[in-house]
């Protein structure tokens with residue numbers, strides 16, 4: 001993955017984590033509200049000063065998390081969501097708060113569930129169980145301590161509350177394990193789907209290459225050339241001109257007849273190798289059909305284009321096909337220039353006329369039909 005897309009992914013992740021943190025803060029706010037309701041209806045067994053101190057303490061603990069998220073310090077931890085730390089902090093605050101509730105303690109137990117739900121989809125089952133044990137032993141110790149201090153008004157209710165919390169936490173642990181297994185399965189499916197997509201994309205690319213390539217020479221085929229050339233023509237700016245040439249191997253039928261079809265094939269491959277060596281990256285050479293080839297040279301002048309075609313013709317004169325002796329090789333070239341708004345078929349026809357001229361003048365030469373090129 002590139003550095004840019006990595007940092008974009010990290011930004012998106014931080015955004016999501018901050019949203020989750022916002023939900024946690026909202027839960028703290030609502031619990032603080034409940035705490036104050038308990039205070040005003042007389043269920044909170046401490047002074048207003050203690051209630052204020054607890055509210056400020058909880059807010060301070062959240063500011064620490066906020067600072068970690070904003071400074072991106074959370075990214076240094078194995079789990080940047082800091083879910084376990086947030087859940088343990090919230091459980092500690094809740095257990096301390098429940099210590100100050102007496103009669104309302106049972107109804108406040110539900111807050112344990114809200115806190116644990118934060119970890120259901122995020123925490124690995126082992127860590128989730130650890131948090132559940134922390135919640136259970138925290139609440140049980142609170143009741144044991146109060147029982148030891150003879151502060152429990154109704155011990156039977158306290159025993160019932162501890163048992164209910166044990167059942168609820170056990171259920172949540174099972175649910176978290178199930179949810180994590182589902183999540184894992186979905187992740188595996190997503191990876192498998194991605195792998196299938198990559199394979200399909202690779203096959204599509206291979207198919208496209210196959211559909212665009214001439215099997216014998218490895219050059220572009222006629223269809224692909226026409227598509228590329230039309231595209232080049234459409235994108236041409238005014239005042240710019242491209243060179244277009246048809247190249248035909250001379251007396252090729254004779255090579256086939258005398259030396260065999262395989263030798264003819266080798267000559268075609270030799271021409272492709274010579275053309276590749278003579279031309280530059282942006283130039284387009286394609287097999288137009290049989291022993292005929294077509295060349296498009298972008299942004300060129302008539303003399304530069306002629307020089308390029310001459311070079312190619314001479315290079316082919318000196319080429320020696322590997323493994324066969326077919327005598328001297330030559331080709332004839334018909335050249336023209338293409339301008340903006342020129343019709344590709346017309347241009348090909350002009351090149352064909354020039355090729356005909358080159359053949360008629362004795363072959364192994366270049367001829368041009370520049371006229372009518374100023375469309």
Ligand SMILES: Nc1nc2c(ncn2[C@@H]2O[C@H](COP(=O)(O)OP(=O)(O)OP(=O)(O)O)[C@@H](O)[C@H]2O)c(=O)[nH]1
Pocket residue numbers: 216248249250251252253254256260261262263264265268289290291359363
């Ligand atoms: N070996 C081989 N021969 C091919 C292929 N495609 C076409 N040909 C042959 O190329 C020959 C072309 O012959 P002609 O069109 O008469 O042209 P030529 O003999 O080169 O004569 P000029 O072009 O007038 O110099 C034919 O015999 C085709 O069978 C191919 O893929 N491989």
